Amino acid sequence: MTDLQTIVELSHAFGSDDYVKGGGGNTSVKNDTTLWVKPSGTTLSGLKEETFVAMNREKINELYAAETPAEPAAREELVKNLMAAAVKNDAGRPSVEAPLHNVFEAKYVVHTHPAAVNGLTCAKEGEAACKRLWPDALWVEYIDPGYTLCMEVRKRIHAYQAEHGKEPALLVLKNHGIFISADTADEIHALYGRVMDALKSEYAAAGISLDLNVPEISDAPEADAQIQSLFGPDAAFIASSGTFVYSPGPITPDHLVYSKAYPFDGALDEVSVAAFNAKHGYAPKVVVTDGRIYGIGTSQKNADLALELAQDGALLIQLAGAFGGINYMTDAQREFIDNWEVEAYRQKQV
Numbered sequence: 273m274t275d276l277q278t279i280v281e282l283s284h285a286f287g288s289d290d291y292v293k294g295g296g297g298n299t300s301v302k303n304d305t306t307l308w309v310k311p312s313g314t315t316l317s318g319l320k321e322e323t324f325v326a327m328n329r330e331k332i333n334e335l336y337a338a339e340t341p342a343e344p345a346a347r348e349e350l351v352k353n354l355m356a357a358a359v360k361n362d363a364g365r366p367s368v369e370a371p372l373h374n375v376f377e378a379k380y381v382v383h384t385h386p387a388a389v390n391g392l393t394c395a396k397e398g399e400a401a402c403k404r405l406w407p408d409a410l411w412v413e414y415i416d417p418g419y420t421l422c423m424e425v426r427k428r429i430h431a432y433q434a435e436h437g438k439e440p441a442l443l444v445l446k447n448h449g450i451f452i453s454a455d456t457a458d459e460i461h462a463l464y465g466r467v468m469d470a471l472k473s474e475y476a477a478a479g480i481s482l483d484l485n486v487p488e489i490s491d492a493p494e495a496d497a498q499i500q501s502l503f504g505p506d507a508a509f510i511a512s513s514g515t516f517v518y519s520p521g522p523i524t525p526d527h528l529v530y531s532k533a534y535p536f537d538g539a540l541d542e543v544s545v546a547a548f549n550a551k552h553g554y555a556p557k558v559v560v561t562d563g564r565i566y567g568i569g570t571s572q573k574n575a576d577l578a579l580e581l582a583q584d585g586a587l588l589i590q591l592a593g594a595f596g597g598i599n600y601m602t603d604a605q606r607e608f609i610d611n612w613e614v615e616a617y618r619q620k621q622v
Contacts, residue, residue, distance in 0.1 A: 275301045275379065276308060276321045278457050282382055286464070287316030291384040293584055294577045296526045297449070300373040300381045305329055307374050311364035316384075325366040331358035332374045336426065340419065348612065351419045372422040375429055377439055378453035382460055385449035385526055387584055388471045388482060391591025394447050394523050394599055401595045402444050405470045409442035414601070416608045417448070417525060442467065447524050447601055478594035484587040487514030489564060499559055499566055502545050506555040507568035509575040515563050519585035522601040528609045531567070531581035532557040558582045 273281075279301040291297065297316050300309040301324075308324040310316065335354050340347045355366055367373075373381045392398045392405075402411045410432050415421045425443065432440050441463055443451035452463045475482055489512070500507045522533040536556035538544035549555055557578035559566040567579030592598040 274321075275303070276324065279308065279324070279380060280319055280321055282380060282457055282460055283310065283316040283319040285461070286382050286384050287319070289580075290388075291386045292316055293385070293526055293581055294530050297382075297384040298367040298369050298373070299383070300324075300367075300370070301379060302329065302374070303379075306360065307332065307370065309370045309373055310367045312367050314364070323363055325363040325370075326360040327355070327358045327366055327370060327374075328360055329358075329374060332371055335371050335419075336423070344416075344608065345611070348418060368418045369422070371419070372425055372451075375422065375426045376451075376453045378441070379455045380457065380460055381451060381453045382464075383449060383451045385524065386468070387587045387591060388468055388475070389444075389450050390447075390524060390588050391475070392471065392595050393444060393449065394588050395592035395595035395597065396599045397596030398446060398592075398599070401474070405474070406442055406444070406467070408436075408440065409444050410440035411444050412446065414446040414448065414605060416605065418612070421445075447599065447605075449524070474594055475591060480591060480594050482591070484516060484583055484590060486516050486583065489514045492562075492564065495562060495564065498540055499561070499568065502540060502542065503555060503559070503568055505570060507559075507566075507575075509569050509572040511567040511572070511575040511579040512564050513579060513583070515560070515565055516583065516586045517589060518558065518560060518565060518582055519589060519598075519600075522606045522609075523585050523588055523598065524601070525609050527581050527585050528601075528606060530557070530577045531585070532578075533606050533610070535560050535565075535582065537561075 279299055283299045295313045295315055298310040299316060300307055307327045307329050309327060310319060311323060311325050338354065340350055355370060359366060369383060392401050399411050402409055410428060412425055412428060415424050429439055441453055452460055454460045454463060496510055499510060518535055522528050534552060535558035536548050537560040538548060540561055557568060559568055565582060567575045567582060569575035569578055589598045
């Protein structure tokens with residue numbers, strides 16, 4: 273089996289709902305000269321050999337020494353252009369995490385956002401739990417994704433190597449997810465198994481279910497029509513479920529991209545809808561009303577993902593109870609994602 277075939281199989285293995293939602297997560301394989309990485313906005317489960325973006329590693333390395341503007345938008349535009357110049361094929365735009373994948377010496381890198389993992393990374397006591405469960409892991413506090421995260425993690429990896437004589441196989445990122453790197457597929461599977469088994473034991477000991485209880489509901493055509501009338505084209509398509517303890521604020525970048533930072537839970541009238549849009553600068557993706565929670569969107573996929581990520585956020589709140597409770601993203605962290613061209617691009621791919 274070729275290395276590309278192996279990374280395709282790994283991508284499919286870790287592309288299920290247990291590990292990622294929507295276009296979240298990314299994978300890569302490398303040799304001395306080339307990094308093959310998942311295209312931005314695509315799904316892990318849909319990857320094929322020909323869909324990986326091939327990148328010149330020498331050109332990626334130039335990013336690490338580049339002088340970048342302090343202003344975030346200008347900096348990210350420069351980074352985007354540098355990464356575009358490193359692309360060797362026509363497979364699309366590389367994952368924003370490509371420079372970070374390139375930092376690892378290991379051949380394979382699989383980055384995912386499992387709810388089981390993020391129940392820890394998004395918890396108030398997540399760092400202490402991480403160090404207790406996996407003393408060999410590298411924990412990194414929340415850092416804006418992309419260039420800033422890459423450069424800081426690169427520095428931390430080099431420091432880890434200097435101390436331990438090897439790079440970390442487990443990189444755990446607060447309010448984000450996990451990177452696992454290794455030279456074989458068997459090692460990747462074993463490392464993920466180690467992580468997931470430890471977390472299952474923690475949740476079991478705390479008496480916390482890994483499943484979210486969502487009540488079944490019957491159709492409600494009148495409520496559906498009311499929502500579509502009030503929110504217009506933004507609710508051209510809808511998905512709904514019974515109610516659950518929904519998140520009142522942003523937890524991870526994926527939640528911001530697919531279900532927005534805040535749900536609409538006000539009165540279903542034009543005044544309340546207009547007030548929400550004026551306050552936040554956008555229409556909601558999640559609507560809470562009368563014992564139901566809706567995902568709304570301009571396509572059925574948008575609506576389904578909005579509801580799915582709202583449920584994922586609720587599950588993280590539930591799981592974080594094992595580690596001191598949920599830790600929400602700050603306003604500054606949220607604003608970076610909300611204004612980041614990369615995430616706007618990823619959302620458009622849906």
